[in-house]
Every structure is written in structure tokens, then in C-alpha cells.
Amino acid sequence: MESCNCIEPQWPPDDLLMKYQYISDFFIALAYFSIPLELIYFVKKSAVFPYRWVLVQFGAFIVLCGATHLINLWTFTVHSRTVASVMTTAKVLTAAVSCITALMLVHIIPDLLSVKTRELFLKNKAAELDREMGLIRTQEETGRHVRMLTHEIRSTLDRHTILKTTLVELGRTLALEECALWMPTRTGLELQLSYTLRQQNPVGYTVPIHHPVINQVFSSNRAVKISPNCPVARLRPAGKYMPGEVVAVRVPLLHLSNFRINDWPELSTKRYALMVLMLPSDSARQWHVHELELVEVVADQVAVALSHAAILEESMRARDLLMEQNVALDLARREAETAIRARNDFLAVMNHEMRTPMHAIIALSSLLQETELTPEQRLMVETVLKSSNLLATLINDVLDLSRLEDGSLQLDLGTFNLYAVFREVLNLIKPIASVKKLHVSLNLAPDLPEYAVGDEKRLMQTILNIVGNAVKFSKEGSISITAFLAKLDTLRDSKAPEFLPVLSDNHFYLRVQVKDSGSGINPLDIPKLFTKFAQNQSTGTRNSGGSGLGLAICKRFVNLMEGHIWIESEGLGKGCTAILIVKLGMPERVNESKLPYKPKMPTNHGQTAFPGLKVLVMDENGVSRMVTKGLLLHLGCDVTMVGSSDECLRLVSHEHKVVFMDICVPGIDSYGITTRIHEKFTKRHERPLLVALTGNTDKVTKENCMRAGMDGLILKPVSLDKMRSVLTDLLEHRVFFEAI
Amino acid sequence: MDFVNQLQRKFIDYSSSLHREGIVDDQFTQLRKLEDENSPHFVMEVASLFFEDCEKLINNMAIALEQKQGVDFKQIDECIHQLKGSSSSIGAMRVKNACIAFRSFSGAQNREGCLRCLQQLSHEYSLLKNKLQTLFRVSVASRCLYVCLVIFCRENEPAEPFPDVLVFQLEKQIVAAGGSIPRVH
Numbered sequence: 001m002e003s004c005n006c007i008e009p010q011w012p013p014d015d016l017l018m019k020y021q022y023i024s025d026f027f028i029a030l031a032y033f034s035i036p037l038e039l040i041y042f043v044k045k046s047a048v049f050p051y052r053w054v055l056v057q058f059g060a061f062i063v064l065c066g067a068t069h070l071i072n073l074w075t076f077t078v079h080s081r082t083v084a085s086v087m088t089t090a091k092v093l094t095a096a097v098s099c100i101t102a103l104m105l106v107h108i109i110p111d112l113l114s115v116k117t118r119e120l121f122l123k124n125k126a127a128e129l130d131r132e133m134g135l136i137r138t139q140e141e142t143g144r145h146v147r148m149l150t151h152e153i154r155s156t157l158d159r160h161t162i163l164k165t166t167l168v169e170l171g172r173t174l175a176l177e178e179c180a181l182w183m184p185t186r187t188g189l190e191l192q193l194s195y196t197l198r199q200q201n202p203v204g205y206t207v208p209i210h211h212p213v214i215n216q217v218f219s220s221n222r223a224v225k226i227s228p229n230c231p232v233a234r235l236r237p238a239g240k241y242m243p244g245e246v247v248a249v250r251v252p253l254l255h256l257s258n259f260r261i262n263d264w265p266e267l268s269t270k271r272y273a274l275m276v277l278m279l280p281s282d283s284a285r286q287w288h289v290h291e292l293e294l295v296e297v298v299a300d301q302v303a304v305a306l307s308h309a310a311i312l313e314e315s316m317r318a319r320d321l322l323m324e325q326n327v328a329l330d331l332a333r334r335e336a337e338t339a340i341r342a343r344n345d346f347l348a349v350m351n352h353e354m355r356t357p358m359h360a361i362i363a364l365s366s367l368l369q370e371t372e373l374t375p376e377q378r379l380m381v382e383t384v385l386k387s388s389n390l391l392a393t394l395i396n397d398v399l400d401l402s403r404l405e406d407g408s409l410q411l412d413l414g415t416f417n418l419y420a421v422f423r424e425v426l427n428l429i430k431p432i433a434s435v436k437k438l439h440v441s442l443n444l445a446p447d448l449p450e451y452a453v454g455d456e457k458r459l460m461q462t463i464l465n466i467v468g469n470a471v472k473f474s475k476e477g478s479i480s481i482t483a484f485l486a487k488l489d490t491l492r493d494s495k496a497p498e499f500l501p502v503l504s505d506n507h508f509y510l511r512v513q514v515k516d517s518g519s520g521i522n523p524l525d526i527p528k529l530f531t532k533f534a535q536n537q538s539t540g541t542r543n544s545g546g547s548g549l550g551l552a553i554c555k556r557f558v559n560l561m562e563g564h565i566w567i568e569s570e571g572l573g574k575g576c577t578a579i580l581i582v583k584l585g586m587p588e589r590v591n592e593s594k595l596p597y598k599p600k601m602p603t604n605h606g607q608t609a610f611p612g613l614k615v616l617v618m619d620e621n622g623v624s625r626m627v628t629k630g631l632l633l634h635l636g637c638d639v640t641m642v643g644s645s646d647e648c649l650r651l652v653s654h655e656h657k658v659v660f661m662d663i664c665v666p667g668i669d670s671y672g673i674t675t676r677i678h679e680k681f682t683k684r685h686e687r688p689l690l691v692a693l694t695g696n697t698d699k700v701t702k703e704n705c706m707r708a709g710m711d712g713l714i715l716k717p718v719s720l721d722k723m724r725s726v727l728t729d730l731l732e733h734r735v736f737f738e739a740i
Numbered sequence: 741m742d743f744v745n746q747l748q749r750k751f752i753d754y755s756s757s758l759h760r761e762g763i764v765d766d767q768f769t770q771l772r773k774l775e776d777e778n779s780p781h782f783v784m785e786v787a788s789l790f791f792e793d794c795e796k797l798i799n800n801m802a803i804a805l806e807q808k809q810g811v812d813f814k815q816i817d818e819c820i821h822q823l824k825g826s827s828s829s830i831g832a833m834r835v836k837n838a839c840i841a842f843r844s845f846s847g848a849q850n851r852e853g854c855l856r857c858l859q860q861l862s863h864e865y866s867l868l869k870n871k872l873q874t875l876f877r878v879s880v881a882s883r884c885l886y887v888c889l890v891i892f893c894r895e896n897e898p899a900e901p902f903p904d905v906l907v908f909q910l911e912k913q914i915v916a917a918g919g920s921i922p923r924v925h
Binding site for chain 2: 720
């Protein structure tokens with residue numbers, strides 16, 4: 001600013017210049033006044049401006065400068081002293097303020113500069129924070145996505161849903177163009193395209209598994225960037241400019257048996273699936289680390305979810321299988337129960353129904369045998385009887401076997417003659433053997449007890465069966481039956497390891513050996529012999545005519561008798577030996593009375609009362625004669641009947657011990673006969689005793705009888721007991737007169 | 741087996757009714773005791789003999805009483821005596837009593853009385869014959885039935901035993917038929 005000291009005329013000829021200066025000063029003053037106003041306005045607006053004091057100073061400075069310039073306007077013309085003094089004041093002030101301001105600025109400007117640097121610094125910081133903020137946000141977003149994906153993946157146990165969801169969610173999260181899953185095939189040599197995001201129906205693309213890129217991916221558990229030209233990545237239709245980046249990650253497929261949580265990553269033989277993710281083409285996007293991490297995490301989760309799904313599938317399958325098996329077993333059990341029930345019903349019915357008619361036939365045939373028959377008829381009846389006996393035996397065998405198996409059969413123990421059993425067997429088998437020209441020999445050891453306690457019938461049945469078999473299967477040669485007491489060493493036979501006999505005082509072991517020289521048995525067939533219904537086929541196609549039950553029943557009987565039975569044979573054509581050991585009891589008392597049980601007849605006392613006593617009965621009345629005869633016959637007497645006195649006299653002899661005479665009949669002189677008999681037999685001991693039978697109950701008759709020389713009198717009717725006592729008395733006392 | 745028991749009961753009732761009604765007496769029971777294995781049909785034989793005899797005698801007596809010329813009471817007496825003897829041997833009590841009654845009339849030579857008695861006698865005789873024949877039929881039938889039923893249902897036994905005689909016969913037949921007699925105490 002220049003203070004112009006020149007004395008200026010009023011509008012000199014340089015007033016153009018003056019005018020310009022005038023105007024400039026004016027505008028400067030204007031500006032100088034308006035700037036502080038603006039400053040004030042802006043300071044008011046910004047509350048944070050820290051240097052108000054500076055601004056005030058500056059404002060003052062500017063105002064004063066403006067004032068100066070304004071006052072300068074008046075100095076262009078002649079001006080008074082006041083103006084000059086004001087001008088001077090103004091300038092002085094202005095000078096002061098400006099100096100102060102200048103001084104102030106020196107202090108302030110570094111501050112202001114440092115504010116700037118601080119501002120720059122803050123901006124950088126803000127930018128940095130923003131960046132970090134963005135990172136965190138993306139991470140958080142990634143985490144959210146992972147959680148969401150995991151949730152989606154794990155919310156279902158269905159394999160397909162899991163995989164589809166994975167791809168969809170991944171595609172959405174990462175904004176992928178294409179996402180694909182390659183599963184290994186059954187053979188393990190190829191990868192098959194199983195699921196894709198965009199393509200609806202993936203074609204059965206396969207890629208061989210031993211590709212270097214694939215191997216690379218499989219060998220690391222990280223997501224690997226692969227080239228878009230790799231076979232697994234060539235999924236999109238070609239023709240785009242710039243294919244986006246592709247990342248592949250392995251998805252371990254866990255087998256049920258391999259699923260152990262601790263050594264999860266270190267499993268050696270693992271199958272992997274390949275997940276391929278492609279960024280959209282023509283975008284400049286790159287795979288970021290967090291995205292790769294997301295992909296890895298997702299791949300692991302998928303693996304876990306798939307294994308869960310696999311476990312579930314497995315257990316569902318197992319459960320279904322079990323249910324099927326249960327149903328099948330149930331059915332089988334029901335069928336078995338039905339079969340058993342049917343068999344039991346059958347047995348129960350057959351047991352009764354079959355035996356009853358058989359016995360009826362046998363009983364009535366034997367009754368028929370005792371009637372009068374022509375020889376032809378007799379032959380027929382005998383045949384009927386034999387056949388029905390055979391049939392009854394067969395039925396009994398079958399029913400016995402079923403009872404044996406049920407365990408309901410019990411032995412009928414009793415004392416029997418052991419020797420007799422063998423003799424009986426021999427007698428039964430001899431006819432057949434002699435027809436076949438086989439020689440049968442029986443050898444009983446001398447120390448074998450004669451009597452034993454056991455089931456005679458079944459023992460005989462067993463021995464007979466064995467001997468019968470020996471005869472049946474021998475065409476020639478001899479059969480020898482030996483029986484002896486089995487000692488401890490012979491009992492412990494290597495052939496019968498499970499047979500552990502126990503010796504005790506009231507039992508003994510009978511050992512029977514039946515050796516034949518017949519066709520023999522193949523040693524391999526021996527175990528089958530004792531199974532029921534199994535016929536020995538190797539002996540040829542000969543129809544042996546048995547039911548195949550015989551040996552099975554024998555074995556069961558022998559087992560019941562706590563014994564053992566087995567067959568030894570050296571081979572076909574070399575004969576065989578059947579050995580039988582049974583446990584029999586010792587009888588306490590070898591007593592005749594314990595011998596074969598005979599059905600007891602009602603004891604007839606009178607039967608042996610007067611055996612053979614010769615008696616003569618004289619009675620004209622046929623009926624009473626018959627009655628008396630019956631009486632005396634019942635008492636065992638030898639009765640001669642006569643109907644008249646002449647006959648009586650003719651037939652009476654000294655053999656007759658008693659003569660019964662009916663003296664009721666008029667016309668018969670009983671007394672006369674008495675006399676005549678007395679005459680006939682002079683010797684008293686030769687004479688038969690004469691007894692009168694009368695219905696007259698008067699004393700006269702009695703006296704007459706006594707007088708006539710009768711030895712006795714009995715009143716009719718005579719009861720059996722009376723006759724018995726009369727005879728007893730008579731024979732003892734030689735006289736009997738009934739009290740009348 | 742109820743059926744057999746009923747039959748048995750019937751038999752026993754019937755035979756006891758015979759006793760009760762006086763048709764037969766103790767002697768008949770004695771006769772039944774005489775049946776054994778040697779004479780299995782003793783009673784029937786005696787009874788048939790008696791029936792023959794009785795009929796003959798009654799006929800004779802009827803003829804004698806019809807005689808216009810004169811009734812031969814002596815013959816009638818003889819017949820009666822014989823009949824009395826037979827009937828008492830067999831135990832036909834009512835017949836015997838009828839004979840005794842007859843005898844008194846014939847002794848008195850009362851023809852009317854005799855005729856009446858003869859009628860009575862015939863009546864008693866027919867009654868006896870009927871009853872005895874029925875008895876025999878029942879006993880034979882039940883015997884057969886007993887055999888059959890014991891053969892067919894071997895476990896069961898009739899509740900009460902038959903009269904000893906029949907039991908013995910039945911047992912014998914059953915044993916012969918191949919069955920067995922369970923002992924009953």
C-alpha cells in the first residue's frame with residue numbers, strides 16, 4: 001500500500017489514472033470489508049476451526065486495510081486535517097495489526113501445516129481401517145456363509161440333497177458361474193460328473209482319475225487353482241473370451257469302517273470326490289484367500305455330511321434286512337409250530353385210532369381161531385392174524401419212536417430170565433436162518449446172571465432186531481451171538497468215547513455181540529445206520545422191506561437202558577459185528593414167584609378140594625341129577641350118573657368113594673339098594689359111603705336112613721358150601737347126618 | 741363204558757328182581773356159582789333141561805286131567821313129585837310152591853282144584869321161563885358187549901364187577917383175545 005503524499009489537484013489531467021485508482025481502491029475496500037464478513041460467516045458455520053483468535057486478528061487487519069483504502073478515497077481531493085489524522089490513525093493501526101499478524105503467522109503456519117499432515121495421516125489411516133473393515137466384513141460374511149452352508153448341508157441326511165444344496169449355496173455365495181462335483185466310479189479308475197449347478201442333467205462324463213492335475217488336487221487338502229483347460233474344468237460351452245479362474249478341492253469320501261474322528265486326515269486309502277468351482281468368465285475376479293478357505297471348509301463339511309448320510313443309509317439298510325429276517329423267522333416259526341401241532345395231533349389220533357382197530361382185528365381173529373373152522377378157513381385166519389400182528393408191530397414201532405423222541409417212553413422194569421430171552425430170540429430166528437442155510441450159534445458166558453431186572457420186552461426187541469438184521473443181510477455163512485458180563489476195560493471202548501459207564505453193586509452191564517459173515521457195511525456209512533428212515537443204499541437195490549426205523553428204535557431203547565450200541569465192519573463183503581451194551585439190574589431175590597407174570601385166575605377153592613374123588617349119583621329126576629352133578633364136578637369130583645337103581649348097582653364099584661342117592665322118588669326102594677350095596681361090599685373100607693339126598697324134613701326119613709345103613713343124609717337143596725363141608729366131614733368121619 | 745355199566749346194572753337189577761319176586765331163590769344162586777371153565781353154560785343147560793321136563797310133565801298132567809273116564813291122580817302125583825323135585829333143584833320157588841299147593845289138591849283128588857292148580861302152575865312156569873330166558877339173553881348180550889368194549893377201550897373198566905362167573909368167563913375171553921386184564925382191587 002502506498003500512501004500517496006502527493007498534493008493532488010482536483011481532478012488533474014491524469015484523472016484517468018486517478019479514476020482507475022479510485023475505483024480500485026473502492027473495490028479493494030469493498031473486498032477488504034467483505035472478506036471478513038465471509039470469514040465470520042464460514043467460521044460461524046464450522047465450529048471446529050481452532051484458530052479464532054487468528055481469524056479475529058486477520059479480520060481486524062483486513063478491516064483496517066480496507067478502512068485505510070476507504071479513507072484513501074477522500075485523500076484524492078483536498079481534504080481536511082481530520083481526514084488526514086484519521087487516515088494516519090488508520091494506517092498506524094493497520095501497521096500495528098499487520099505486524100502483529102505477521103508475527104502471529106510465524107507461529108501458526110507450522111501448526112497449520114502440521115494439521116495438513118495430520119489430515120493426510122488420518123486419511124491414510126481411515127483408508128487403512130476401511131480396508132480392514134472390509135476384510136473383516138468379508139470374513140464375517142464368509143463365516144456366515146459357511147455356517148449357512150453347513151446348516152443347509154447338515155439339515156438333511158439325504159445324499160443328493162446334501163450335494164445339491166452344497167453346490168447351490170456355494171454358487172450363490174461365491175457368485176460362481178459353474179460348480180461341479182465329480183464322484184469316483186465303482187471301479188475307482190474314473191471320475192464321473194455327478195452334480196452340476198447350472199446344467200440340469202449332467203451327461204455321464206467320465207475322466208480318468210490318474211491325471212496329474214487331479215492327483216495334485218487330491219494330494220493336498222487345500223483348494224487348488226487349476227487351469228481352465230483341465231479336463232475337469234471344461235464344462236462350459238466354449239466361445240467366451242476369457243474363462244474365469246477355476247479352483248478344485250478334494251472331498252474325502254469316508255467309508256463306514258474308516259470313520260475314525262482322530263486320524264481323519266491321515267487315512268491312506270481314501271476315495272475322493274472332486275469339487276470344481278469356476279468364477280464367471282469375463283469378470284476380472286480373482287480367487288481370494290477367504291474364498292478358498294470357504295471352499296475348503298465347505299468341502300470338509302460335505303465330507304462329514306456325506307459320511308453321516310452313508311452311515312444312516314447303512315443302518316437303514318441293516319434295519320430293513322433285520323425286519324425282513326424277522327418276518328421270515330416268524331413265518332418259519334409259525335410254520336414249525338403248525339407242523340409240530342399237526343404232528344402231535346396226528347400222533348394223538350393215530351395212537352388211539354390205529355391201535356384200536358388193530359387190536360380188535362387181532363382179538364377177534366384169535367377168538368375166531370378157537371372156533372370150529374375148516375382147514376382152509378384156519379389157514380386164512382392164521383394169515384390174517386400174522387399180518388395184523390406184523391402191522392400192529394409196525395404201528396407200535398412208529399408210535400414208539402415218536403414217543404421215544406418226545407421222551408415220554410418209560411421202561412417196564414421187571415425181573416426176567418435173561419437166558420430165556422436169548423433162547424426165545426434164537427427160537428424165533430432159527431427157522432429163517434435155516435431157510436437161508438445160515439448157522440446160528442449162541443454163546444452165553446457162565447458168569448452171566450440168570451435173572452435180571454429190566455425191560456424184558458424191549459431188550460428182546462432190540463436183540464431180535466440186531467440178530468434179525470444180521471440174518472437179513474447175510475446170504476451165507478454163520479451168525480454168532482455172544483453175551484457176557486462187561487468188565488470195566490471192555491466198557492471203555494475207544495469206539496464209544498461218550499459212553500461213561502458207572503459200575504455199582506446192584507447193576508451189571510450186559511454185552512452182546514452179534515457177528516455175521518454177511519455183506520458188511522462201508523465204514524463211512526456206519527454213522528448213518530442209526531438215523532431213522534435212512535436205508536443203507538450201498539448194499540444194493542434190494543428191497544429189504546423195512547421201514548428203516550429198526551436200528552433207530554434200538555438205539556433209543558439202548559439209550560434209555562443207559563447203554564450203548566454200535567456196529568463195526570471192516571468193509572463191504574467182510575461181515576459186520578453189532579455190539580450192544582446195556583445196564584441191567586440185579587434181582588434182589590431170585591425167586592420163582594417173581595417170574596413171568598401170569599394173569600391170576602379167580603381162585604377156585606373147590607377146584608382142588610376133592611380132586612378125582614369118584615362119586616356115584618343116583619337120581620331119577622334129570623334136573624336135580626344134573627344139578628348135583630354140577631355141584632360135584634365143581635368140587636373136582638369124578639361123577640358117574642345113574643338114573644335107576646339097577647344101573648346104580650351095576651356101576652357101583654369100590655372105586656366110588658361116595659354114592660349119593662335121591663330117596664324122594666317114590667318107587668325106588670332106596671333102602672333096598674342100600675342093603676344090596678352093603679351086601680356087595682363086605683369090607684367096610686371098600687364100600688362107598690352112602691348118602692341120602694332128600695327134601696323130606698321129617699325125622700322118620702332120617703331114622704329110616706340110619707336104620708337102613710346109610711352113612712349120611714343131606715337135605716335138598718344143597719348149596720356148594722354145604723356139599724363141600726359135607727364131603728369134608730364125610731371123608732373125615734365117614735358119617736354125616738344133617739340135623740333136621 | 742356207561743353203557744356197559746347200565747347193562748350190567750340192568751342185569752343185576754333184573755336178577756335181583758327175580759329173587760325179590762320169589763321167582764327164583766337161593767338155589768338158583770348156588771347154581772350160578774357152579775359155572776366155571778369146565779361148564780361155562782351150566783345154568784342155561786340145567787334151565788333148558790328143566791323147561792323140557794316141566795313142559796312134558798305139565799302136558800302129561802293136562803292130558804291126565806282131561807281124561808273123561810277118570811283122572812289118574814296117582815300119575816298126577818308122580819308128575820307133581822317130579823316137578824317139585826326139579827323145581828326145587830333149580831331153585832324155581834314159585835313153581836315149587838305151586839307144586840306143593842297142587843299136591844294137596846291132587847291128594848284130595850279134587851279135579852277142579854287140580855285144574856286150577858295146573859293153570860296156576862302153567863302160569864308160574866311161563867313166567868319163570870320168560871324171566872330166565874330174558875336173563876340169559878341179557879347176560880349173553882352184555883357179555884359180548886363187555887368183551888367188545890374192553891377190547892376196544894382197553895383202559896376202561898365197568899364200575900361194578902359182573903357176577904363172578906361171568907367175570908371169569910369174560911377175563912378168559914379177553915386174555916385169549918390178546919388183551920390184558922388190569923387188576924382191580
